[in-house]
Amino acid sequence: MRSLKLYEGWGTDLGTKLNRSLSAKVFLGVAGLLILCCLVIYGSILLFLPKSYTVVASQRVTEGIQQLTDTLSQTTYGEIGTVIETFCQEYQATVTVGNGTDSQSYGQAASNAEKEAMSTVTEISFADQTGPFLLTVTAPVSPGGELTAAFGDLLPFLLLLILLIAGLGALLCSRVLVRPIQDLSQAARRLADLDMTWSCPLGRADELGDLARSLHTMSRRLSAAMTSLEEANQVLQEDMARLTLLSQQRRDFFAAASHELKTPLTILKGQVESMVWGIGQYKNPQAILPETLREVEHMEKLVKEILDISKLEMEGYPDTMESLSLPALVSRVGEELLPFAKAKDMTLHWNLAEPVTVTGNASLLEKVVHNLLSNAIRHAPSGAPVWVTLSPQFLRVENSGVRIPEEDLPFLFTPFYRVEKSRNKATGGSGLGLYLVHAIATMHGFSCQIQNTDRGVAATLRFSPRSDRAPCPANQK
Incomplete structure (x- = not known):
């Protein structure tokens, strides 16, 4: 009986193999x-x-x-x-x-x-x-x-x-008859598995040759379509990741902005209420109003910076473009900030001998230079010199007597980020100045970098020396 079952099983296997071959x-x-x-x-x-x-x-x-x-x-x-x-x-x-x-x-x-x-x-x-x-x-x-x-x-x-x-x-x-069919069957299986790394060169002029050439053409077109879809998918994933990042940055920005606005508003409200009720030192409003005005001016400056950033993000690159002489622009900004430097008994060293011309928006680039130079003066100790160097490749503003912790360098262009964590207005700004510098530089196709040097801290704005350089449309909306 066992032999009979083995024979029947062998016969079944043979029949299955014959049926599939x-x-x-x-x-x-x-x-x-x-x-x-x-x-x-x-x-x-x-x-x-x-x-x-x-x-x-x-x-x-x-x-x-x-x-x-x-x-x-x-x-x-x-x-x-x-x-x-x-x-x-x-x-x-x-x-x-x-x-x-x-x-x-x-x-x-x-x-x-x-x-x-x-x-x-x-x-x-x-x-x-x-x-x-x-x-x-x-x-x-x-x-x-x-x-x-x-x-x-x-x-x-x-x-x-x-x-x-x-x-x-x-x-x-x-x-003669089955071998080409087996080759076509194997090619069709690999095609079904989306494996396009094959060829079926039968070299025949009959129907099997036509079928092989049709499969080869279909695989090449399918491979090209898949490559195009993969590239489109990669671009889509990058766009989605960029949108997600921008959305997260926008949420973080407005969260930080609301926090920054909440503090001066709370101070103003407390001062006004204290003056209304005549509590303590606030019984004399004339003595408190200058402090209140400073808080209003600080909040006004913060709101203005927030509006500037929102305008840049919504409108993208400005339409007003012109050929600008950077030595003249830097000199003009230096004259505006010279009283601020003299108040701290600081010396500004200028190296603007080379003529450098770029294409850009005058008001935005002036804001960039103003923020970089004012940051260098504000954060340097009294009496420390500041160097401003301009070349066809870059603009560098370097102060002395101060250093930035290495762990803070990667976050300096983050909105509302400050190295001084107490957020004391006497020791720093709102944390939006460098963020504006980075956004404007990116719109112009420039780059900005801050690093520690032997003398102090240097902020470098790198740009193209050619006057016909087209702006980078990365942040255009």
């Missing part, structure tokens, strides 16, 4: 068809050839007898022996010639004993004898059974030859 199907089909054709041809020959052979052999003997009769009628009686012996040797026949009183026999009758014989009696005459003679011819005719027996003896060899020819023919057909 086109090569095996074609091989078995072609081999079976060739074997069947060979067997049909062999059977037809075995059935019809013996009969045909007997008829042909009988007809041959009959024609030989007729030719012998014609030859003897033109031969003298004394010379017929040579003619008849030649006939007997050719046809293995026995011939008897007689006229009733005398007869002569030719040929060997014993050699014809095992064959079917055909006998013919014909009346003839000779060239020198006019009397009637009887010509009796007995010739063997090979029976069809001998041919059948011969075919039977050859059957094992013929079957082996048939199987060999059928196997080779089926193998050749299966490789």
Whole structure:
């Protein structure tokens, strides 16, 4: 029982493999068809050839007898022996010639004993004898059974030859027909798996070649479409990440702005309420109003900076563009801030010898230079010098006597970020100045960097020396 189950399982596996293998199907089909054709041809020959052979052999003997009769009628009686012996040797026949009183026999009758014989009696005459003679011819005719027996003896060899020819023919057909189909099937599977790193060069001019070329063309177009989609998807992901970052930055900005506005408003409200109710020192409003005015001015400055940033983000790059001489712009800003520097007993060192021209918005670039120079003066100790250097590649503002912690350098352009965490207005601004510098520089295609130096802190604005440089549209809305 176990052996039977194993046999059934083996038979099932074989049937499954045959069902899934086109090569095996074609091989078995072609081999079976060739074997069947060979067997049909062999059977037809075995059935019809013996009969045909007997008829042909009988007809041959009959024609030989007729030719012998014609030859003897033109031969003298004394010379017929040579003619008849030649006939007997050719046809293995026995011939008897007689006229009733005398007869002569030719040929060997014993050699014809095992064959079917055909006998013919014909009346003839000779060239020198006019009397009637009887010509009796007995010739063997090979029976069809001998041919059948011969075919039977050859059957094992013929079957082996048939199987060999059928196997080779089926193998050749299966490789010629199935191999390109297998290649196409493998290519189609890789195409289904979105694997485009394949080729199917059949080099055929028939339908299979057309199919291979169509698959190749489809894969190339699909690969190009997938590459385009991947690039578009990458761009979309980058845009989404940028939008997410901008959205987060906007939320953080407004959260910080609300916090920064809340503090002076709270102070103003407390001072006004205290003056209204006449509490403590606020009984004398004239002494408190200057302090209140300073808080209002601080809040006004903060609101103005917030509005400037919002305007830049909403409107993008300004339409007013012109060719600007940076030495003149920097000198103008320096004159505006010179009283502030003198109040701290500071010396400004200028290096503006080279003419530098850029294309940009005058008011925005002036704000950038103003913020950089005012920050350098504000954060340097009294009496410390400040250096301003202009070249075709950059504008550098460097103060002395102060350093920024390395961990704070990456966050200096973040809105409302201040190195001095107490957020005392006496020691710093709102934290929006450098953010504005970075935003305006980016709009112009410039870059800004702040780093510690041997003398102090240097802020470097890098720009193109060419006056026809187009602005960077990165922040355009």
